[in-house]
Amino acid sequence: MPPQTEGSLPSISGTYKVYGGKGFTPGFIRCKVTHLSQGQKTYHTVTAAIEPNRIMPKVERPADFHAFWQKKIKEISPEPLNTEFTPLLNYSNDSIGVFQVKYQISKKEGYFYGILSLPKKSEKLPALIRFPGAGIYPPRPEMQMAQHGVITLSIYIHNYPVTLEKDFYTNLEKSTLKEYQYFGIEDRDHFYYNRVIAGCIKAVDLMYSLPEFDKERLAVWGSSQGGALSIITASLEKRVKRLAAFCPGMCDFSGYLYGRPGAWPDFYNSTTNIGKAEKERVYKSVLPYYDVVNFAKDLKTSGFYSWGFNDQTTPPTAIYTAYNAIEAPKEVFIIPNGEHKIYPEQVKKMNEWFLEYFDLDPK
Numbered sequence: 252m253p254p255q256t257e258g259s260l261p262s263i264s265g266t267y268k269v270y271g272g273k274g275f276t277p278g279f280i281r282c283k284v285t286h287l288s289q290g291q292k293t294y295h296t297v298t299a300a301i302e303p304n305r306i307m308p309k310v311e312r313p314a315d316f317h318a319f320w321q322k323k324i325k326e327i328s329p330e331p332l333n334t335e336f337t338p339l340l341n342y343s344n345d346s347i348g349v350f351q352v353k354y355q356i357s358k359k360e361g362y363f364y365g366i367l368s369l370p371k372k373s374e375k376l377p378a379l380i381r382f383p384g385a386g387i388y389p390p391r392p393e394m395q396m397a398q399h400g401v402i403t404l405s406i407y408i409h410n411y412p413v414t415l416e417k418d419f420y421t422n423l424e425k426s427t428l429k430e431y432q433y434f435g436i437e438d439r440d441h442f443y444y445n446r447v448i449a450g451c452i453k454a455v456d457l458m459y460s461l462p463e464f465d466k467e468r469l470a471v472w473g474s475s476q477g478g479a480l481s482i483i484t485a486s487l488e489k490r491v492k493r494l495a496a497f498c499p500g501m502c503d504f505s506g507y508l509y510g511r512p513g514a515w516p517d518f519y520n521s522t523t524n525i526g527k528a529e530k531e532r533v534y535k536s537v538l539p540y541y542d543v544v545n546f547a548k549d550l551k552t553s554g555f556y557s558w559g560f561n562d563q564t565t566p567p568t569a570i571y572t573a574y575n576a577i578e579a580p581k582e583v584f585i586i587p588n589g590e591h592k593i594y595p596e597q598v599k600k601m602n603e604w605f606l607e608y609f610d611l612d613p614k
Contacts, residue, residue: 377468512566559589
């Protein structure tokens, strides 16, 4: 967003006040300072919240929103998983078996891959699915929770194995999957995330197919893109009993149309080669079907949420539009100076929250 005011101050000791304007509505105001000393630049950012719990979304939910997604679920539900497990011996140990897992979304939409960590225990176990942040590189196994006796599945949303050489994914990032988050965005039925969300729903079917799973204690989590997918999946799939979302993307896409921060991915300011009028059509007729706000309104699942006020990738203004729409039980952990990344204290609090629900010892 363009700054409301800019200026410079002398670099001498003292206290300075920067006038940021007046008449603010619920949202955030951010101050960025660049300090130049001996040819070296340092940067500092501070963000203040203004009645964030009153921030309302701009996106409107389409009249056929529920019908659209119920049709999708009905299409993929009968399709067999055709699951394949490949042992990953470099990750496995005496107490946890680790596998690449491949499962079918549908004949039309191909496969998802992931890494399954399966504790070697005789009793039935709870399960945790992690959805990935944006990117091309494959996930690693979620060994920390597996060590506590939790089946974990780290999802890879692209139609490729997770065991290939690094150069393969680097090439994908530069060619086949470059800016995949905009693929098919002009059409609600062909947007890249249509297939992705279908694969996330089928991940729940995969967990329920495992004989080691207790068929009850299922949780999901993710950060950024993965945070969005966690909320979306828990909204559509009622077998999910707990969710955690860090700095979720895809919240209130339409914010950009009204001069305020909107969701990642920022299609409005992207270099996608279509005109402004077409972009506005997409924001009004396609993206509302994928907007986290519209899924958040239907949540019945208890959730743990966390983000930072200095996040410039998934702006807190956009995140609050979804958070404020949630009526299900929710907990929030704010990192005032937090940026767009995962912090150890977030993971610690989340894991403790999950383990309490799973009735497992956090030590």
